[in-house]
Amino acid sequence: MKYLSTRGEVTGLTFEEALCSGFVQDGGMLLPEEVPVISEDKLKSWSGLSYRDLAKKITPKFVAEDEIPREDLFGLIDAAVMKINHPETAPVARLPSGLNILELFHGITWAFKDLPLSFVGLFLSYFLAKRKKHLTLLTATSGDTGSAAIESVRGQEWIDIICMFPLGRCSRIQELQMTTVIDDNVHVYRGEGTSDDFDMLMKACFKDVEFARKHNLGTINSFNWARIMMQIVHYFHAYLQVCHVCGEEVEIVIPTGGCGNLVAGCIARKMGLPIKIVCAVNKNDIVARIIDKGDFSPERAQMSLAPAMDIQMILNMERVWYLFSDGDYQLVNQLMTQFEKTGKTQVPESLKQKIQLAVSTFVVSDDMIKKTMRKCWDENNYLVCPHTATAVAYHYHKLEQPSLQDKLPQICIATASPAKFQEAVIAAGLELPPNDAVLKIESLPTKCEDFQKGCDWNTVLRQKVEEISNRFLARNVS
Ligand SMILES: *Cc1c(COP(=O)(O)O)cnc(C)c1O
Numbered sequence: 001m002k003y004l005s006t007r008g009e010v011t012g013l014t015f016e017e018a019l020c021s022g023f024v025q026d027g028g029m030l031l032p033e034e035v036p037v038i039s040e041d042k043l044k045s046w047s048g049l050s051y052r053d054l055a056k057k058i059t060p061k062f063v064a065e066d067e068i069p070r071e072d073l074f075g076l077i078d079a080a081v082m083k084i085n086h087p088e089t090a091p092v093a094r095l096p097s098g099l100n101i102l103e104l105f106h107g108i109t110w111a112f113k114d115l116p117l118s119f120v121g122l123f124l125s126y127f128l129a130k131r132k133k134h135l136t137l138l139t140a141t142s143g144d145t146g147s148a149a150i151e152s153v154r155g156q157e158w159i160d161i162i163c164m165f166p167l168g169r170c171s172r173i174q175e176l177q178m179t180t181v182i183d184d185n186v187h188v189y190r191g192e193g194t195s196d197d198f199d200m201l202m203k204a205c206f207k208d209v210e211f212a213r214k215h216n217l218g219t220i221n222s223f224n225w226a227r228i229m230m231q232i233v234h235y236f237h238a239y240l241q242v243c244h245v246c247g248e249e250v251e252i253v254i255p256t257g258g259c260g261n262l263v264a265g266c267i268a269r270k271m272g273l274p275i276k277i278v279c280a281v282n283k284n285d286i287v288a289r290i291i292d293k294g295d296f297s298p299e300r301a302q303m304s305l306a307p308a309m310d311i312q313m314i315l316n317m318e319r320v321w322y323l324f325s326d327g328d329y330q331l332v333n334q335l336m337t338q339f340e341k342t343g344k345t346q347v348p349e350s351l352k353q354k355i356q357l358a359v360s361t362f363v364v365s366d367d368m369i370k371k372t373m374r375k376c377w378d379e380n381n382y383l384v385c386p387h388t389a390t391a392v393a394y395h396y397h398k399l400e401q402p403s404l405q406d407k408l409p410q411i412c413i414a415t416a417s418p419a420k421f422q423e424a425v426i427a428a429g430l431e432l433p434p435n436d437a438v439l440k441i442e443s444l445p446t447k448c449e450d451f452q453k454g455c456d457w458n459t460v461l462r463q464k465v466e467e468i469s470n471r472f473l474a475r476n477v478s
Helices: 015-020 040-045 051-061 070-082 114-131 144-153 172-179 195-207 209-214 225-242 260-270 286-293 317-324 329-342 349-358 366-380 386-400 422-427 436-442 457-477
Strands: 003-005 030-032 092-095 099-103 135-140 159-166 186-191 217-219 250-255 275-281 359-363 410-414
Touching (some): 015 114, 015 225, 051 070, 070 114, 092 225, 099 225, 114 135, 114 144, 114 225, 135 144, 135 195, 144 172, 144 186, 159 172, 159 195, 159 457, 186 457, 195 209, 195 217, 195 457, 225 250, 225 260, 250 260, 250 386, 260 275, 260 317, 275 286, 317 329, 349 359, 366 422, 386 410
Parallel strands (some): 099 410, 135 159, 135 217, 250 275, 250 410
Antiparallel strands (some): 003 030, 092 099
16 A cells, blocks of 8 residues: 555655654645455444454555554554453444433543554654654644554654644643653643644744754654544444444544544545444534535634634545545635635635535534533433534434434544543533542653744744754764
């Protein structure tokens, strides 16, 4: 399997190249050159598999055997799954009123990014150790990516990570999960802004191709293909957990922010998985505007009760366009050029309609997030995080709408544990049970640098990258 860019100028990359590259030279994002198709019979034969075994069926389709021998690949899968604190990896909570919740938050930082990012960390180390090469990862986060990325690479010899998060916009636990990691290879920055601002800062670093190459910069945000690849497994697992007969359509409801998860779902569908995807979004409703109206015009992200979804700059959208236009990179180029010039673009009607056959949206206000958390607790004694609540809000909405009664089996993705979002739990008038892990993290020492106001952050970032490279060189000379 080889990889290409959504803008058409870069093709034929290996999995390793796709894994390690930050931004692609032509400004696009990477996708597999072809999407492998899974027959209904094959899908049926997978129905009893554990999450781990399912991952061992799906990932080999995207990684050439001469790049990672199967034995090694399966070893990496075992190692990543071992980091999840649940014997089933991704269990399903089956609650009354037909509410099925796929719990993807049993990882170290209690978020669904843990598992895919563990894989990315392990894949990276695998190749870097082989090549004796050092990589500096840049990551911008609205809260969850940062901590999961840090956990996936902390203490590793061949990798340093620089993680930037917006001051005052993450939950307290999210912030602590980043700042209490004091390993030498972890460099955390915070500054006043939004995660979109830091994404742009990163993008500027990568745009300087010479600089990015000299310092071997990589990224672990949802630009990273390997992360998306691992999320494809979630969809197959979710599907097989709730379908009554293999082959029928299932509705999968995903709390959506930057759309990395949506891309994985679109690929799963292209592989033949009969799913409909509902993107539940918070008041940052850009994804709903793009899917429903074709209007891609990001504004400044607002703070909401579901901070990991406070994103407007949906860089993954061009992957969705590429997939649904059957690889029309000229169209993607045209849309993105327009967007980069004017800050907005309009999706052509025909492409919009194709996407709408597979994907719909649901916008959820903060007020509705709180109401849903309470309702779910009252009915089921089950506490959901504010992100998961957006998906559950759709579930409740659908129950009340006769026009939406399609009787499809449905599953909502739980993207984080409520323990991570105490502020939202309290805002909803609920209480968290005492949690030892929370108490422990509150008492750990912290390490973090501030992006000072008025300073040129770009310079600060580049200096840090240089310092890391120099330190690595010095270590390896001595
Ligand atoms: C990252 C994240 C999301 C959004 O996922 P995308 O792939 O960016 O759409 C939703 N919920 C939580 C808790 C997250 O951490």
